[in-house]
Amino acid sequence: MSATEWFSRSVALMRPAAVAETVVAAPTGERPLRARLDATLRRGEEALSPRELRRLLEDLQGIIDPRVSEVEGGRRAKLMEAWYAGATPAQRRDLWLLMSEQFTADPEKVKKAQAQYAAAVGTPDEAAAEVIYRRATVSPRRRVLQRFSADADGIRFLVDLRAELQPHLKGDRRLRALDVEMEYMFSTWFDVGFLELRRISWDSPASLIEKLIKYEAVHDIRSWADVKNRLDSDRRCYGFFHPRLPDEPLIFVEVALTDEIAGSIPPLLDETAAPSDLGKATTAIFYSISNTQDGLRGVSFGDSLIKRVVEELKAEFPKLKTFATLSPIPGFRAWLQKTAPAEVLAGLEDPLALDPRSPKRAELLAWAARYLGREQQDGKPLDPVARFHLGNGARVERLNWGGDPSAKGLKQSFGLMVNYLYDPKRLDKHRAMLAQGQIPISGAIEDLYR
Numbered sequence: 001m002s003a004t005e006w007f008s009r010s011v012a013l014m015r016p017a018a019v020a021e022t023v024v025a026a027p028t029g030e031r032p033l034r035a036r037l038d039a040t041l042r043r044g045e046e047a048l049s050p051r052e053l054r055r056l057l058e059d060l061q062g063i064i065d066p067r068v069s070e071v072e073g074g075r076r077a078k079l080m081e082a083w084y085a086g087a088t089p090a091q092r093r094d095l096w097l098l099m100s101e102q103f104t105a106d107p108e109k110v111k112k113a114q115a116q117y118a119a120a121v122g123t124p125d126e127a128a129a130e131v132i133y134r135r136a137t138v139s140p141r142r143r144v145l146q147r148f149s150a151d152a153d154g155i156r157f158l159v160d161l162r163a164e165l166q167p168h169l170k171g172d173r174r175l176r177a178l179d180v181e182m183e184y185m186f187s188t189w190f191d192v193g194f195l196e197l198r199r200i201s202w203d204s205p206a207s208l209i210e211k212l213i214k215y216e217a218v219h220d221i222r223s224w225a226d227v228k229n230r231l232d233s234d235r236r237c238y239g240f241f242h243p244r245l246p247d248e249p250l251i252f253v254e255v256a257l258t259d260e261i262a263g264s265i266p267p268l269l270d271e272t273a274a275p276s277d278l279g280k281a282t283t284a285i286f287y288s289i290s291n292t293q294d295g296l297r298g299v300s301f302g303d304s305l306i307k308r309v310v311e312e313l314k315a316e317f318p319k320l321k322t323f324a325t326l327s328p329i330p331g332f333r334a335w336l337q338k339t340a341p342a343e344v345l346a347g348l349e350d351p352l353a354l355d356p357r358s359p360k361r362a363e364l365l366a367w368a369a370r371y372l373g374r375e376q377q378d379g380k381p382l383d384p385v386a387r388f389h390l391g392n393g394a395r396v397e398r399l400n401w402g403g404d405p406s407a408k409g410l411k412q413s414f415g416l417m418v419n420y421l422y423d424p425k426r427l428d429k430h431r432a433m434l435a436q437g438q439i440p441i442s443g444a445i446e447d448l449y450r
Contacts, residue, residue, distance in 0.1 A: 027172055033097050047090030057098050059083075064143045070150065077147040081157050096165055100178035103141035110136045141181050149189065155244035158182065163295035183298045190242060190250065190296060192304040197312070200237040200252065202228055211249060212237070215292040218328060225271050230254055234276040236284075238309050240301050251301045253309055254288040257281040257317065261419050262326050263400035265409075283322040284313050286422075289388075303392040306422065323422040324397060328404060329413040331383045332371050340367060351414040352402050365399055368416050369448035372396045373441040381439060386420075393427025394420035395440035399448065 026032045031043060037057065042049040048056065062068070063076045084092060113129075113136035120129035148154040162182045169175055200208060209231075213221045221227050231237055234257050239249030256268050258276055262285045267273060286309075289302060310323050337345060344367065347360050354361040373396055375382040381390050390396070396418060403409070403417025421442070423430075430440040 026174065033101050033174070045090070047088060048094050053094060053098070056095065057102055060095075060098055060103075060144060061140075063147045064140055070147075073147045074150045077144075077154065078151050081148070081151070081153070084157075084161070092164070093168065096161075096168075096175055096178055099141055099144060100175050103139055103144060104177070105137050105139045112136070139177075139181065141178065142185065145182065145185050149185075152244070155189065155242070159186070159245075159293055159295035161295070162186075162297075163293065166294055166297065182295075186296055186299045190299050190301075192240070192301065195240040195242055195250070195301070195304075197305070197308045198239055198241055198249075199312075200231070200239055200249070202231040205247075208247060208249070211247075211292070212252065215249070215252070215290050216288065217290040218288040219265060219269060226269070229269070229271045232275050234258075234278055234281070236309075236313065238305070238312065240305055249292055250296060251289065251291045251305055253286055253290075253305055255309065255313070256285045256287055257313075257320075258283045258285055261285070261322065261324050261398065261421075262287070263398070263417070263419070264403050265326060265417065266405065268326070278317065279319075281317060282319055283324065284310070284317075284320050286323070286325045287327075302388055306392060310422065310424065323424070325389060325394070325418075325420045325422075326400075326403065327385050327389065327418050327420055328409065329368065329372065329383060329416055329418055330385060332368055332413040332416065333411065335371055335375070335382065336367055348414060351410070352405055356401075361401065364414060364416075365401065366448050368399055368413070368418075369441075369445050372399075372418060373439050373445050373449070376437070376439070379437060381434075386418075386439075389420040389422075390430070390434055390439060392422070393430045394422045395426070395430050395442060396445050397421035397442045398444055 031039070031046070033053075036046065036050055036053055039050040059076070059080065063073050063080065065073070068076070084095065087095070110133075113133040117126075117129040117133040120126045145158060148158055151157075162179065165175060165179055165182075169179055200212065202209075209227060212230075213227055221230070229235075236255040236257070237252060238255075239252035241247075241249060256262065256276075257278060259280045259282055261283055262268060265287065268285070268287055286306065289305075291297075291301070313320055313323075344363060347354075348364065351361075351364065372381070372383060372386055381387045386396070398419040400417045400419065402415045404413070405415050409415050409417070433440050
């Protein structure tokens with residue numbers, strides 16, 4: 001039977017073999033997937049009838065049928081991609097549910113392997129038993145994902161599928177198994193060892209520069225003149241690329257080369273400013289880092305990207321000694337409004353108008369220092385940007401009043417910005433401090449505490 005005939009047949013000849021599953025309650029008012037598979041008639045607004053749902057499950061299981069070759073399995077996966085492209089959002093959700101609930105590891109095999117491992121602990125067979133146990137816990141779902149990934153466009157398909165899945169996770173816990181499995185697989189497929197670091201310049205293809213405009217998440221790019229300024233001679237932009245997504249940066253960083261640590265974003269984004277003298281550049285300022293793929297959420301590239309960029313910059317500009325960020329503080333205002341007494345918030349309607357000697361200004365800086373230098377959740381810095389940079393081994397270096405006077409900057413942090421310092425000699429020390437619950441901060445930040 002050809003792949004097309006296999007996929008297009010209209011009647012399932014028999015129910016698929018029983019697959020072990022974890023039962024998770026369906027959202028209120030919705031039939032559980034198992035009940036739908038066992039039913040005869042469609043009910044309510046269900047996207048697929050029970051017959052169609054059973055056929056889709058059989059088609060999915062056919063992708064990893066041990067009787068077919070890798071090539072045939074890949075063809076079947078490709079046809080499933082074609083079905084998905086024409087499916088409605090509700091039909092796609094049914095596919096997600098099948099992949100999540102119907103492709104779990106066999107509990108009897110897991111239980112048996114677990115017992116064998118427990119019996120082997122302390123014996124020469126312990127290591128081998130541990131490997132056998134881990135193999136038993138691998139779900140067929142993983143093999144399905146691997147078959148999709150074998151196709152040239154399969155990685156793109158899976159990344160887009162997971163991006164589409166993300167908004168549904170809160171409302172339907174049944175989808176979490178598929179999401180967690182995909183995150184695990186992506187962490188392997190997108191290991192930094194497989195990624196290529198490329199410089200993005202004004203001479204790069206227009207289609208790639210358009211992606212910078214589309215994905216810029218920190219400081220919106222307003223025009224082609226704006227993006228040209230960010231790719232000027234005193235700037236550098238680098239991105240990580242995957243061989244299966246050659247024209248799509250997974251993450252990119254924008255860098256300004258200066259003679260000091262920058263404390264304000266407007267001068268860096270000023271399209272009319274003359275380029276800096278590269279002969280005098282001693283400092284690299286990372287002022288924007290943007291992830292581009294929602295489907296790769298949870299897969300970390302930032303640490304390796306910054307390390308690789310530092311190496312590239314040091315090779316090109318040996319005089320560079322300081323590597324720092326100019327970063328937003330996106331969670332500060334919301335945290336302060338929940339945490340501080342009402343009198344602290346009074347008088348902050350127009351923070352940029354406060355006099356440099358104003359006690360209110362000093363008070364706000366002290367609260368910001370506390371937020372960045374002390375506040376943690378589950379042992380990690382509370383602010384998401386701080387969590388990223390401090391997790392990479394940076395330290396909180398300096399707070400900058402009026403660093404981002406834009407509407408977005410005022411809404412997030414009263415216009416405050418922060419520098420995180422990356423000292424290559426102290427990255428491991430700072431990570432160790434953070435692991436012990438101590439946030440690495442400079443003396444200037446510590447002096448702001450009250």
